[in-house]
Amino acid sequence: MKPKVVLIGPIGDYGGRDVEAQLITKALEKDFEVQLLSTGVISSASFALSESTITSFLSIQKLQFKKSWLLRCTAYLSFLIHKRKQPPYMYVKNKLSLGWYDFRKSAHAFIYKEIDTADVVLFIGQLTSTFLEEVITYCDTVNIPLLVRTTGTIVLHPTYDIGYLSKVTRYIHHSASNAARMPSALQTSYVLIDQAATTEAMLLEIPVLHTTVKKYGFIGRLSKEKGLLELLNMIDLAPDETLHIAGDGPLQEDVQSAIAGYDAITYLGQLSRADLKAFYENVDCVIISSFEESGPLVGLEAMAAGKLIISTDVGAMKDRLEAIDPCFWFDIQQPETFKKQKKMISALQADEVRRISVSLRQRYTSKYTKHLISERYRHIVSEVVS
Structure with missing residues (x-):
């Protein structure tokens, strides 16, 4: 059985991060079982899924939509109001559901459940990305190796908790200049991997x-x-x-x-x-x-x-x-x-x-x-x- 890599992050349909996810997915799919879990807004048209044998994906929205029939009802109502511009599951967060559904607690449960199935987790996003701290903390707790592929220009806020950031197994940066933006305590455990032209x-x-x-x-x-x-x-x-x-x-x-x-x-x-x-x-x-x-x-x-x-x-x-x-x-x-x-x-x-x-x-x-x-x-x- 192939080792399983769970790819997590705010991966969408098309953008720099989605191009990155597509490259990583294609690189790993031969030797690893790859599961993509998006914490963002994603559809089956995502560039991250293109030119790959991996045609399915998980998303927090999609999982929440499937889990709760009441959430599905409010999502479908919002879906109809918006004249079907996106798949129904993308409308789980609406004026009705925000008043009673605990989206963050639900998201944590789905993320932790998927991490439990992994041999290694690879998070793609910024240091400010939603759920990164939770992913780092949980991977550390259950002893699952975690790679963090930073995207965007690294900007560290003085209030960042270096303690949890230090629990990442290895950071992957685009460039030495971006790696140098990390606190000195976090500059010892990283590798440099740039991008490649999609065309x-x-x-x-x-x-x-x-x-x-x-x-x-x-x-x-x-x-x-x-x-x-x-x-x-x-x-x-x-x-x-x-x-x-x-x-x-x-x-x-x-x-x-x-x-x-x-x-x-x-x-x-x-x-x-x-x-x-x-x-x-x-x-x-x-x-x-x-x-x-x-x-x-x-x-x-x-x-x-x-x-x-x-x-x-x-x-x-x-x-x-x-x-x-x-x-x-x-x-x-x-x-x-x-x-x-x-x-x-x-x-x-x-x-x-x-x-x-x-x-x-x-x-x-x-x-x-x-x-x-x-x-x-x-x-x-x-x-x-x-």
Whole structure:
């Protein structure tokens, strides 16, 4: 019988954490029985379940829905009121049920029951994620090994109880810079495992660059932390240069308003996975203007595609590009730093662009492929199970 890994966390339908869960699930499913337990809002359409033999999942909401007939009644009523936008179990928390049902106590019972079946638990989330403390404490009580895959930028609050955080068997971080944000007492028991591009195969098919840089690209969520509006205020395109923007989010209208009237700037909207290859084929340089990140995934996509990168010093980017010379770093709060880096890239000759493009792809294939990242997950889980 295969050892059982219970994957717990606020895993949803599509986002960075769900992409992470999908990679981990696929990495482990051959050697382990994997059970996904979401503490968030998730449906059968979750990206975490895609391209995997694991097609079922557990969620706190779904379990609560099945457990109580009265909860089902209130959920169905809310489901009908909301005109069936989501599966009925997603409506267990409503004005009627919140008045009488103890959701937190119920959630604890379901989480503990699932942990009892595990040989190892892997929690995916932030240190502030709901139920992390309970998962750590219970795993310690029943002596089940616990791995915690941190997501997002680690921000430790002074009131954090280092005592319970120290009971984690091993932390898994994206980068050394994020690991360094942990208290010194928690910096001894961790491993570094980065992400991999979800569309790796098609990105590696794109020919490396062999021309000067004329086409710039931004792809990501249109939200404040991504720094796109600040980027648009500082970017100065030459007559033969273009900028292509892809993604959606709360700042979409602001972005569209900011680029109105600029023929050289194109907004592409949200792209499907199938459209990503065309996006990367059509740009020479990817701009990462984020204020904060844990990855970002777009950095690895650009590396796999062999595209030059101008980036702020965020997340894992310093680790990823440490072997690339030159690197093009800028400070999103200092426009002159971006203009300097863009000027340097614009001045590169085709042979130098090609050299950097090849270096970026080789860096990806030597350290960040799905196979290599999956092997690291298999190794760490096997280690703690044994």
